[in-house]
Amino acid sequence: MKKLLSVAATGVLSLSLLAACGSNSASENAENGGSSESAEAVSLRLAHNQPEDHPVHTSLMELSTLTEENSDGNVKIELFPNGQLGQERDVIELVKSGTLDMAKVSASALEAFDSNYAIFSLPYVFQSKEHYYEVMDNSEAVQEIFQGTKDDGFVGIGWYDAGQRSIYTADKKVESPADMNGMKIRVQESPTSISMIEAMGGAPTPMSYGEVYTSLQQGVIDGAENNETALTNSKHGEVAKAYTYTEHQYVPDVLIVSTKMWDKLSEDQQKAIQDAASASTESHKDVWESAIEESIKASEEMGVTFYTIDKQSFIDAATPLHDTFKAENETNVKYFDEFQSHLK
Ligand code: GCU
DSSP states (O other), rough: HHHHHHHHHHHHHHHHHHHTTTOOOOOHHHOOOOTTTTTOEEEEEEEEOOOOTTTHHHHHEEEEHHHHHHHHHSSSEEEEEETOOHHHHHHHHHHHOOOOOOSEEEEETTTTOGGGGGGGHHHHHHHHHHHHHHHHHHHHHHHHHHTTGGGTTTTEEEEEOOOOOEEEEOOOOOOOOGTTOOEEEEEOHHHHHHHHHHHSHHHHHHOOOOEEEEEEHSSSSSEEEEHHHHHTOOOOOGGGOOOEEEEEEEOOOHHHHHHHHHHOOOOHHHHHHHHHHHHHHHHOOOOOHHHHHHHHHHHTTTTTTOOOTHHHHHHHHHHHHHHHHHHOOOHHHHHHHHHHOOOO
C-alpha cells in the first residue's frame, strides 16, 4: 500500500514538476553531446528536503555560486529546498527518469535504488570522523558506487557531511539495547537501517523525513535517529527532549545528477559543476562543524538534554551486521575491506 501511494505521488509530482519546469532545463535543450566548447547555457534544477537555514542548503548555495563562476554564467543551478519537489524517494525517481536534473539525498535513501549503497548505512562501519572523511574523500569503492548506477539513470558526483546519527526520544535516555525494547524508532527507508534498529533492540519504523515531526508529536513513534540539526532545523526538539549519543552511523548526503542531463552537458560544463561540488564538499566541513555547535546550544534552549553514554553495548549489538553484509556477496566484502583499509 505504502509503495503504491508513493508511486502515485511520484506520478503527480512529475506532472506538476514538468509544468513548473519552463523550457530551459538541460534535459530539454542541451544537445551538445558532451564535448562542445561553446555549449548552450543551461539552468539545472536541484531538489533537497532541508529548510533554507540548514547547513547543507548553505553548501548547496555555494555549489550553485561556484558553478556559475566556474562556467562564466553558462551553467546555473537553481535550488528547490524544503522537500517542495517531493520526499527523497520521489526526487530520486525524478532524477532517474531525467525529469529533474539534480538532487541532494541521504545515502540511506539510495539503498532502495541500488543495494551497493547499503554500506553507508552499516552501523559503526566508520570508526571516527577522520576515518569517515578519509573514505569519502579518497576511496575508490565510493567512486565505484557513485558511478555504478549510470545505466539506471543517475550518478553520484559529490557528498556532504551529514554528521553522526544518534537516537532521540520524547524523554527517555537509552543506555543499552535493553532500554530500546518495544520502542518504535523511525528510520530512513533503508533495509540496513531497519536491521540496525532491530539489532539495537528497538522496533524500526521506516518513513520519509517529512513525516517524522508529526509522528513524534502524535506518538506514532517513540523516537527517531539523526544528527543534531533534526532537533533545530526540523524542529524535532520541540517534541523530543532526550538525545542519546549512540553515534551509530555516519551517513553521507550524496549529490546525484541525472545521467540523461549529465551526458548532454559539454565537458567544460561538467567540469564546472564537478569542481564546484568538490570545493563545496570541502568548505561544508567547517560549515557543518559550526552548525552542529549552534544546534546543540539551540536544542538545549528548547529543553533538549544530550546524554553521553558508554556505547559499547550498542556496538556489540549492531556490529554482527557487518558479517551479515559481507556474507551477502563478494562485492560487499571488497567494499567493506576497502573502507577499513583507510583506517589510520
Ligand atoms: C539527514 C539527511 C537527510 C535525510 C534525513 C533523514 O538529515 O541529511 O537527507 O532525509 O537525515 O533521516 O531522512
